[in-house]
Amino acid sequence: MRRVGHVTRTAQGLAILRAPDDDVVDIGTMVLNDSLETVGRVVDVFGPVERPYLAVTPEDSVHTPALVGSTLYAR
Numbered sequence: 001m002r003r004v005g006h007v008t009r010t011a012q013g014l015a016i017l018r019a020p021d022d023d024v025v026d027i028g029t030m031v032l033n034d035s036l037e038t039v040g041r042v043v044d045v046f047g048p049v050e051r052p053y054l055a056v057t058p059e060d061s062v063h064t065p066a067l068v069g070s071t072l073y074a075r
Helices: none
Strands: 002-011 014-018 030-032 038-046 053-058 071-074
Touching: 002 053, 014 038
Parallel strands: none
Antiparallel strands: 002 014, 002 071, 014 053, 030 038, 030 071, 038 053
16 A cells, blocks of 8 residues: 555545655545545645645545544555
C-alpha cells in the first residue's frame, strides 16, 4: 500500500488530505483506510507543488467528519 496523505479537515462534503511529499496519486484513485476499507476517490489535487492537498469524495457509507486525523492509503 502507498500512503496518500493525512486528513486535515473537511470542506463541502469532501475530505481534504495533505500529501506527505510531491509524489501524489492521480485523480480518480480509490483511497482506503488502515482497515483496507474503501473510503472514497481523489477528485482534485491543489496547493503547493512540494506538498499538495488532495480532495477526496467519500463513499455514501462514510461519515466524513470521522476521517479527520486519519491517514489514507492507495493500493
